Amino acid sequence: MLRLKNIRYISLSKVLNILRLQKFYRKAKHGNFSTEVPPPSFANYEPTNICNLACKMCPSGKGMLKRPRGTADMELYKKFILENRHTLTNIMLHFQGEPLMFQQLGEMISFARQNRIHTMFSTNGQLLAQNIDLIRNARPDHIIVSLDGLTDETYTKYRVGGKVQNVFDGLEKLSQLPANERPYIELQFLVFSHNEHEIPYLQKLEKKYRIDKITLKTAQIYDESQIEFLPNDQKYSRYNISNGKFKLKKSQENHCKRLIFGTTICFDGRVVPCCFDKDADHEFGNISSQSLAEIRNSEKFRNFVKQVFTQRNGIDICNNCTE
């Protein structure tokens, strides 16, 4: 999200790169993939894929990730930042796992900010209160706090192992920070059948905790057994249900902005198309041995782009994606 104070993250080279990305994207939509793929303007970089909760429907929390568990290598991360600082406008320090489980998250944020890159991360909020000094010192620009229930009963139906009071305590601490030290706070509420009745009460939280934005997010499900989690109010569901089967409401067009404008890096340096590739099944390369420019212009990446722009429904992850 671009606010006036974020103007410091804009530079001529970043604007020119966005124009190049737009040009590549337009041409790819018309079947022309001949030019070099420009560097991304935003990135997800995974601090860790370890989590402190066991959320239903989350492969990481449920222990179903096939890839190893681990934490980011700071030298590799810094190399990535230095190599991409003239084109990267925004870095999102989350993918799988809970970012606040990584002790050097503050250093990751500070280093990106020193290099004039906008920083954000998404958290389940369980460790927010105890990390308030990390936030005050590192000064992330934007934090997304997930809160999908207002009582322990509704909250723990999805956030297994969590306590709703921990999230409230974290929001309280954030709200007490002086205005010039407070990040932009976005509260994200995943709407399910068991919490949709709580939506009207969110506005009270907005005032109480000085929240900047509340986002009602539709849930992604992976199999028919999870249909029962979908809310009754259709406007909060991304699926149509028929005969016990689910199908995305939105028609899937053969293009994807996220793939061209962004990139996703696993904690161990592997580059994947986007955060839907939770198990790195479509790995393109590793920034520990190649530059991002090499990876994005490899045959593997270019073939993936061609397939998304010609026959996207042939790719497993793209089939259940609303992008």
Ligand code: SF4
């Ligand atoms: S899953 Fe496919 S269509 Fe969706 S964001 Fe990723 S690459 Fe794009």
